[in-house]
Amino acid sequence: xxxxxxxxxxxxxxxxxxxxxxxxxxxxxxxxxxxxxxxxxxxxxxxxxxxxxxxxxxxxxxxxxxxxxxxxxxxxxxxxxxxxxxxxxxxxxxxxxxxxxxxxxxxxxxxxxxxxxxxxxxxxxxxxxxxxxxxxxxxxxxxxxxxxxxxxxxxxxxxxxxxxxxxxxxxxxxxxxxxxxxxxxxxxxxxxx
Numbered sequence: 001x002x003x004x005x006x007x008x009x010x011x012x013x014x015x016x017x018x019x020x021x022x023x024x025x026x027x028x029x030x031x032x033x034x035x036x037x038x039x040x041x042x043x044x045x046x047x048x049x050x051x052x053x054x055x056x057x058x059x060x061x062x063x064x065x066x067x068x069x070x071x072x073x074x075x076x077x078x079x080x081x082x083x084x085x086x087x088x089x090x091x092x093x094x095x096x097x098x099x100x101x102x103x104x105x106x107x108x109x110x111x112x113x114x115x116x117x118x119x120x121x122x123x124x125x126x127x128x129x130x131x132x133x134x135x136x137x138x139x140x141x142x143x144x145x146x147x148x149x150x151x152x153x154x155x156x157x158x159x160x161x162x163x164x165x166x167x168x169x170x171x172x173x174x175x176x177x178x179x180x181x182x183x184x185x186x187x188x189x190x191x192x193x
Contacts, residue, residue, distance in 0.1 A: 003118075004179075005118055005121040005125065006113050006116075007172055007181045007183070008125055008174075009113055009124050010172075011163050011166075011172045011181075012125055012128035012132060012165075013106050013110050013128055013166075014167075014170050015165035015166075016106065016128050016131055016135065017165075017166065020083060020086060020087075020106075022135075022141070024083060027079035027083050030077045030078070030079050030080065031080065034074050034075055034077060038074055078138065082138050086135060087105065089131060090106060090109070093105065093109060093124065093128075094106075094108040094112075097109055097116060097124060098111060098112035109124070143165065144165060145163050146161065146162050147160065148161065152178060153180070154178050155175060155178040155180070157177040157178070159175050159177040160175055163184075169183075169185060171184035171185075172184055
């Protein structure tokens, strides 16, 4: 049986993986844009004495040396920076929770969740949600959460939300009133048309 904290932590891990996937895509696009900007910024230089920068200038032609001193550093890829910082933290967390190993750190963390005690789950949940929030802030997106009809079986308040993080079988239903949590497959019955 899943504990509520283990489900919350698993949901946070899937949500962070979704955010990191989106950041990876943006980081690749940003790297291509930075490369294009650098290529466009490299204006051809002309030597006032020797003419162009083609091969044919003599050893004393200063134009080639000037090209290397005029390049400016590429602008920072903020998406790649966030991916790197988050991945470094996830590697550290995976080593702490699952022990040293190989593979994607979030997969290792998810596999270790059932063996963790409540204190470790609470700490891990904090770390995962903090990094998920940072990634999503940079993305300008919130988690994939939608309200669903029905009252909470725990508190009888109509405040159920389905968290659509990860594969469908990993989705969870959370009551925003009492913070109860259930696997979506167990908590949500199909609605008749």
